Amino acid sequence: MTTTPQSPLIELKHISKHYGEGETRVDALRDVSLEVYPGQVIGLLGPSGSGKTTLLNIIGCIVEASSGWAKLDGDVIYDNAWMKSDLRRLRLDKVGFIFQFHNLLPFLNSMENVSVVLDLAGVPADRAKQRAQELLEYLEVGHRRDAYPAHLSGGEAQRVAIARALANNPRIILADEPTAALDSERALIVMKLLRKLAVEQDAAVLAVTHDEKIYDQFDRIFHVRDGQLVTED
Amino acid sequence: MNLAYRDIKHNLGRFLLTCFGLSLLLGVVLSMIGIYRGLVDDALTLVRAPNADIWVVETGTLGPFAEASRIPGNTREDIARIAGVTAAGAMNFQSVQTQRHGQELRLYVVGYELGHPGGPINIVEGRNIGRDRYEAVADLGLGVKTGETLQLGRTAFKIVGLTEGMVASGGDPLLYMTLRDSQQLQFELSPSAVRKERARGARPGSADTVNAVVAQVSANIAPETVVQDIKRWKHLAAMSQVEQETLLTQSVVDRARKQIGLFTAILLVVSAVIIALIVYTMTMDKIREIATLKLIGAPDRTIIGMVIQQSVAMGVIGFGFGALLIVNIKDYFPRRVVLQPEDGLALAGVILIVCLLSSALGVRLALKIDPASAMGG
Structure with a gap:
């Protein structure tokens, strides 16, 4: 397990999120507070509709909270009615996403799927390609650099997706069911990889999962029940 | 990295087939203009001789x-x-x-x-x-x-x-x-x-x-x-x-001119509707990819650029095929078809504008795609 440094990468205080008003109001999150430090791998568990993905979306700057306070890697992104502008850039620079079904762009090969993030960030093409190659090698899929997603196995595709998530050296990695489409062996490999990345790159990994096989790979596990966060260390 | 080009390259067969269909329509538009020019030319040939x-x-x-x-x-x-x-x-x-x-x-x-x-x-x-x-x-x-x-x-x-x-x-x-x-x-x-x-x-x-x-x-x-x-x-x-x-x-030839002019205008409107529907469908097919792009930080201009570039590429390739087709078969028409470069350029300009306008529907859809939809199964 990692030691806990002083300043958290993810800091949420009393975050609430509701959809609709009056009789149709649904409280997706209620008074959620959370701190995640560099090097930590955190698991978010809970039944469908409990608010896990909403929490991930708020941390990923995709969904605006209804109330509360949120800070990512030193940047306050939300303070009650105020929301930081240009969250797209912040997302690009600081957050890496890993999806359940890898979400690789089908019209780009492995190398391009990784370098597209760097391209969007304005990194010159040769440097972007070099970085993408390094990441693919690091994740042991360098030999598949020219393969399109349709020709990759589930494990290979997920590794390429992880490489894409890491392309910009993000401090925060958000993973939505990263092992759902993988068998036990590959799921364990992916989780060990995420742990390695968290430690080596001083990043925080927050993963939503239902996969019991990987529970022991988390530093801390939170249960989300009816929009509330329950710690289970 | 040009995403529009990569997407087209990846689905080249389908894209070219779509362009070919469009080219037939644009070829008809071009031939209508050529037939009108031929009509005027024919009428004046005898008078000028x-x-x-x-x-x-x-x-x-x-x-x-x-x-x-x-x-x-x-x-x-x-x-x-x-x-x-x-x-x-x-x-x-x-x-x-x-x-x-x-x-x-x-x-x-x-x-x-x-x-x-x-x-x-x-x-x-x-x-x-x-x-x-x-x-x-x-x-x-x-x-x-x-x-x-x-x-x-x-x-x-x-x-x-x-x-x-x-x-x-x-x-x-x-x-x-x-x-x-x-x-x-x-x-x-x-x-x-x-x-x-x-x-x-x-x-x-x-x-x-x-x-x-x-x-x-x-x-x-x-x-x-x-x-x-x-x-x-x-x-x-x-x-x-x-x-x-x-x-x-x-x-x-005035009635023929009006008839052909009206028909050409109708064909252009039909082309615009077809291009708009094709671009809309192409965008619909990429909802997950666009959501993912937005989620990983792609700005709106990248998404809009991708939709517009594909629309314009379709129009340009469709027009090119159509023009090539008509240039090669014009002599087989029962009446003279006169293709003038200025007419071709004007039509190309109109097609470009039609493509830009037609892509509005696809752009609107692309901009409305929620990046959050990339999450989850």
């Missing part, structure tokens, strides 16, 4: 093409005597249908005086008419050969030369013959009809009638001045070459 400055016709008519016109055969001598007129020639025009090798043949006979304005131009094979009787120069469009004999009425004409691209406003190929032959063909009664006329006590009318006289005017004199001089004769009307051309384009 005599290289006339003035057209003299029957008073009160807009002849000889918009209306029937008959004037005395000696009018040419009267016109030639007017000050400023350097040359004049009497002409006859007549639509004829005959048979050749058992096939119906429609043609437009032009009678002219040898040695005077109004004879054939663009002779590509054989020679001009050299004898006063029974020789003809035909257009290649008729399908006849030099040396061949063509039966018209009671007379057989030897084809001595061939012209190219000489047609009447209706698209019928021209056949030139001497004025005397054309007068006989147009006005002379058959022997049995003459006998019938005589039997009822009538005298057969004179065949020395012409439809129009064309005149060339000295460069030092304005054609309008000569026109005014001619108009002083009560039995004649005159118009300048410009007036004759305007008359043809504005009255003879």
Whole structure:
């Protein structure tokens, strides 16, 4: 397990999120507070509709909270009615996403799927390609650099997706069911990889999962029940 | 990294097939414009061939093409005597249908005086008419050969030369013959009809009638001045070459122009709707990819650029294919299709605007895609 440094990468205080008003109001999150430090791998568990993905979306700057306070890697992104502008850039620079079904762009090969993030960030093409190659090698899929997603196995595709998530050296990695489409062996490999990345790159990994096989790979596990966060260390 | 290009490259077959479908539609639009140009060109070919400055016709008519016109055969001598007129020639025009090798043949006979304005131009094979009787120069469009004999009425004409691209406003190929032959063909009664006329006590009318006289005017004199001089004769009307051309384009082919113009506009609207639907469907097919791009930080301009570039690429490739297709098959159209570079460029510009406008629907959809939809299964 990692030691806990002083300043958290993810800091949420009393975050609430509701959809609709009056009789149709649904409280997706209620008074959620959370701190995640560099090097930590955190698991978010809970039944469908409990608010896990909403929490991930708020941390990923995709969904605006209804109330509360949120800070990512030193940047306050939300303070009650105020929301930081240009969250797209912040997302690009600081957050890496890993999806359940890898979400690789089908019209780009492995190398391009990784370098597209760097391209969007304005990194010159040769440097972007070099970085993408390094990441693919690091994740042991360098030999598949020219393969399109349709020709990759589930494990290979997920590794390429992880490489894409890491392309910009993000401090925060958000993973939505990263092992759902993988068998036990590959799921364990992916989780060990995420742990390695968290430690080596001083990043925080927050993963939503239902996969019991990987529970022991988390530093801390939170249960989300009816929009509330329950710690289970 | 050009995402639009990568996407097209990845689905190249489907994209090209879509472009091909669009190209057929845009090819039809281009051919409609070409047909209109051909119609005008055809109408003006006959009028421009005599290289006339003035057209003299029957008073009160807009002849000889918009209306029937008959004037005395000696009018040419009267016109030639007017000050400023350097040359004049009497002409006859007549639509004829005959048979050749058992096939119906429609043609437009032009009678002219040898040695005077109004004879054939663009002779590509054989020679001009050299004898006063029974020789003809035909257009290649008729399908006849030099040396061949063509039966018209009671007379057989030897084809001595061939012209190219000489047609009447209706698209019928021209056949030139001497004025005397054309007068006989147009006005002379058959022997049995003459006998019938005589039997009822009538005298057969004179065949020395012409439809129009064309005149060339000295460069030092304005054609309008000569026109005014001619108009002083009560039995004649005159118009300048410009007036004759305007008359043809504005009255003879005006309805066709409006019809084709309207049809072209409808086809452009149909093209716009089809492009819009294709772009919308292409965007719908990429909802997850667009959501992922937005989620990983792609700005809206990247997404909009991808949609617009694909739309424009489709329009450009579709137009290119369409233009290539029409350029290669235009000669097989029953009527002349004239493709002018400026028309092609104008249509390309219109297609570009149509593509930009049509992509609005796809852009709107792309901008509405929630990046959060990339999350979850």
